[in-house]
Amino acid sequence: MAPLTWGRAARLRSLVVLTLVVLSTFGPFAAVQTAAAGTADQIDTVKAQLAAAADRASRLDQDLARLQSEIEVNQRRIATERSELRSLARVLYAEPTSLPLLLAESHSLGEAVTRWSDLAVAGRRAAAVKRALTVDQRNLEQQLAQVKATRAEQLLQIEQLNVQFRHLQAQAAAEAAAAQPAPPATTPPSRVPPDSIRAIIVAAFSPLGQAAVTWALRVAACESGYNPFAVNRSSGAAGLFQFLPSTWARSPWAAQSPFDPVANSQAAAWLYARSGPGQWVCQ
Incomplete structure (x- = not known):
């Protein structure tokens, strides 16, 4: 029998992005x-x-x-x-x-x-x-x-x-x-992550340089809409950077929840430093 692995599945983005967020x-x-x-x-x-x-x-x-x-x-x-x-x-x-x-x-x-x-x-x-x-x-x-x-x-x-x-x-x-x-009419604001999420991502990627920080903010917006609870039901990808279960299980943060934005961001920085940006569909 062949080993039962998920493999490196491509992230499916045909479903509506889940946007639940915590109050804080x-x-x-x-x-x-x-x-x-x-x-x-x-x-x-x-x-x-x-x-x-x-x-x-x-x-x-x-x-x-x-x-x-x-x-x-x-x-x-x-x-x-x-x-x-x-x-x-x-x-x-x-x-x-x-x-x-x-x-x-x-x-x-x-x-x-x-x-x-x-x-x-x-x-x-x-x-x-x-x-x-x-x-x-x-x-x-x-x-x-x-x-x-x-x-x-x-x-x-x-x-x-x-x-x-x-x-x-x-x-x-x-x-x-x-x-x-x-309120008076205003120009719609650009899509900027909440301060708390932005600070978490910046802290995780800063050791890798400003280019990595800019890339991470852009990818988190694309992958999850800065929603730490985002889940792709088709692939099971979860969290800010949409980790597949198999990839998360191999990371040093496997014992923590992928819905923890700090753990998810740190794991993303670890994977980026180890394997480059090609692990994500969004770029």
């Missing part, structure tokens, strides 16, 4: 603070649900990485046992096919009995190991399929929460706008 991270929230208490309470509830869902998704990513590793180890054991079985088959092919013939070719009865016993034990062991490895592999594959299905459900929930949050955010903004005098 995105946009001016003065309007939300002046919205009706009911809407504000709903926003807080959705934020709490999203944080819990993101945490569960992160744990599932770790489970996927663990099962993937166990499957690969088991596959190596299967390969080793198959090699030993082939060696044993060659030995058995060269041995006499019956106990009388074995007695005739042996120097003594003790030698014949020992050789016959060794072959019987080796055959029983080989059969037992083969059965155990087959059962282990089947169980691991079933667990992997179950975790993948659970993670897909979790990502769907995150997407639904993002949609709900955007609706509530728009509702709160409308309520605040209705209570405020209309």
Whole structure:
């Protein structure tokens, strides 16, 4: 069986970019603070649900990485046992096919009995190991399929929460706008990341130079819209820099959540320094 890996999948960007953000991270929230208490309470509830869902998704990513590793180890054991079985088959092919013939070719009865016993034990062991490895592999594959299905459900929930949050955010903004005098017309602002997210990205990429910082800000805008909770349901890519689960699992930050903007930015800087900008579709 071929190893079950995600590979270096190309990031799919056909889905709507998820825009859920935490209250302290995105946009001016003065309007939300002046919205009706009911809407504000709903926003807080959705934020709490999203944080819990993101945490569960992160744990599932770790489970996927663990099962993937166990499957690969088991596959190596299967390969080793198959090699030993082939060696044993060659030995058995060269041995006499019956106990009388074995007695005739042996120097003594003790030698014949020992050789016959060794072959019987080796055959029983080989059969037992083969059965155990087959059962282990089947169980691991079933667990992997179950975790993948659970993670897909979790990502769907995150997407639904993002949609709900955007609706509530728009509702709160409308309520605040209705209570405020209309502001004078202004030129639409350019797309600039919130100060907190910008500071996180700059801090992570500054050791690599200003060109790397400029590149990182541009890529984060393209990949996630500066949303630390962004998820691509098709590929499973998550966070500011849209790490694939397999890539995140190989990074030094694998034990942390990819939805942590600090960890995600630092991992992106690490991957950029190690492999260059070609790891991202956005440039």
